[in-house]
Amino acid sequence: xxxxxxxxxxxxxxxxxxxxxxxxxxxxxxxxxxxxxxxxxxxxxxxxxxxxxxxxxxxxxxxxxxxxxxxxxxxxxxxxxxxxxxxxxxxxxxxxxxxxxxxxxxxxxxxxxxxxxxxxxxxxxxxxxxxxxxxxxxxxxxxxxxxxxxxxxxxxxxxxxxxxxxxxxxxxxxxxxxxxxxxxxxxxxxxxxxxxxxxxxxxxxxxxxxxxxxxxxxxxxxxxxxxxxxxxxxxxxxxx
Numbered sequence: 001x002x003x004x005x006x007x008x009x010x011x012x013x014x015x016x017x018x019x020x021x022x023x024x025x026x027x028x029x030x031x032x033x034x035x036x037x038x039x040x041x042x043x044x045x046x047x048x049x050x051x052x053x054x055x056x057x058x059x060x061x062x063x064x065x066x067x068x069x070x071x072x073x074x075x076x077x078x079x080x081x082x083x084x085x086x087x088x089x090x091x092x093x094x095x096x097x098x099x100x101x102x103x104x105x106x107x108x109x110x111x112x113x114x115x116x117x118x119x120x121x122x123x124x125x126x127x128x129x130x131x132x133x134x135x136x137x138x139x140x141x142x143x144x145x146x147x148x149x150x151x152x153x154x155x156x157x158x159x160x161x162x163x164x165x166x167x168x169x170x171x172x173x174x175x176x177x178x179x180x181x182x183x184x185x186x187x188x189x190x191x192x193x194x195x196x197x198x199x200x201x202x203x204x205x206x207x208x209x210x211x212x213x214x215x216x217x218x219x220x221x222x223x224x225x226x227x228x229x230x231x232x233x234x235x236x237x238x239x240x
Contacts, residue, residue, distance in 0.1 A: 007035070015060050017041050040064060046090070052076075062103060067092070067114070073099070082106060089114040097121050123149050130158035136165040141196045141204075150208035154233050163210060163231040169198050170224045201229070209234050 008018040017025070022034045025045055031037055033053040039045065040059035046068030055072045057064060062080030065087045072078075073095025080086040084103025088094070092112050094101070097120030103110045112118070119125075123143070134153045143149045154163055174195055182194075198215070205212050214230035 011038070015040050015042070015058070046070070052095075062086070070094070073097070075099075077101070079104060084108040085110065087111045089116065091115040093117040095119060124152055126153070126156065129156035130161065131156055132158050132161050134161075134163045136163075136167075138166050138168065140165045141167060141194060141201070146204045147207045150205060150210050150231070154208060154210045154231070157233060161232075162213075165229040165231075166218070166226065167196055167201065167229060168224055168226050169201065170195050172223075173197065174223070205229075205231055206234075211235070 004019055008020075011018055016038045017040070019034050021041075022031060022037055022039055025031060025039065026034065028047045029045065029049040029051065031051045036053045036055075037051050038056045038058070039051075040057055042059045043057045043064040043066065045057075045066045048069045049066060050071045052072060052074040054074045054076075056077045056079075057066065057072075058077075058079045058081065060081045062082060062084040063086070064078060064080040066078075067088055067090040069091045070088055071093040073093075075096075075098035076094045077098070077100045078086055078088070078094075079100075079102040081104050083106030085108070086101055086103050087110070088101075089112050091114050094117070099118050099120050101110055101112075101118075102108075131153075134157065136149075140146050140149065150163070157163065202212060202215075210231040211234040212229060212231050214228065216228050218226045218228055220226075
């Protein structure tokens with residue numbers, strides 16, 4: 001049995017196209033390395049896409065649709081499994097930086113509109129703009145310096161732009177959770193951040209020169225609540 005046959009057998013077992021089948025995709029798309037590119041047999045792929053080496057498009061029990069004119073940089077991973085769904089619109093650019101998109105449960109639906117460009121990068125790598133909106137998805141208080149991050153992105157907003165953040169707040173001080181979250185990081189290698197309380201959250205925005213205009217509850221439990229924060233640049237002080 002040839003090396004290619006062994007590779008193809010492994011691909012079939014895991015629901016990926018064979019090397020020859022990936023090569024056939026290259027008739028209407030640009031695929032730089034058919035050996036390192038893994039594309040699910042059930043994934044729907046458009047035309048004129050560019051797939052760099054090391055791209056993985058997985059659809060194991062899920063739905064994955066890739067539009068046309070999409071660029072997937074090296075290391076990009078798209079995963080739609082266990083009933084999840086991922087749709088990537090036309091002209092999107094994923095990466096560089098090893099972008100990962102995962103819909104791995106039945107109610108997970110991820111859709112990128114046309115010409116979207118997600119990147120895996122530090123918030124401080126974004127220096128262009130202006131942006132109509134910036135969103136921190138439960139990640140703001142995980143950062144080493146939330147005040148610096150807020151101050152950085154608030155300056156990149158277009159006139160009328162807003163900063164959005166979702167965050168979990170504990171209603172009362174919890175010494176146990178303050179102890180447990182750092183411990184869990186060492187046990188699981190997952191960064192859970194610090195316990196967040198509303199006064200500290202508000203203080204971070206004020207120190208960064210941002211004004212919180214909304215802090216609404218998305219859902220609430222006895223000990224904590226998930227909230228949506230909306231902020232704008234603070235008004236400049238009036239001259240005396």
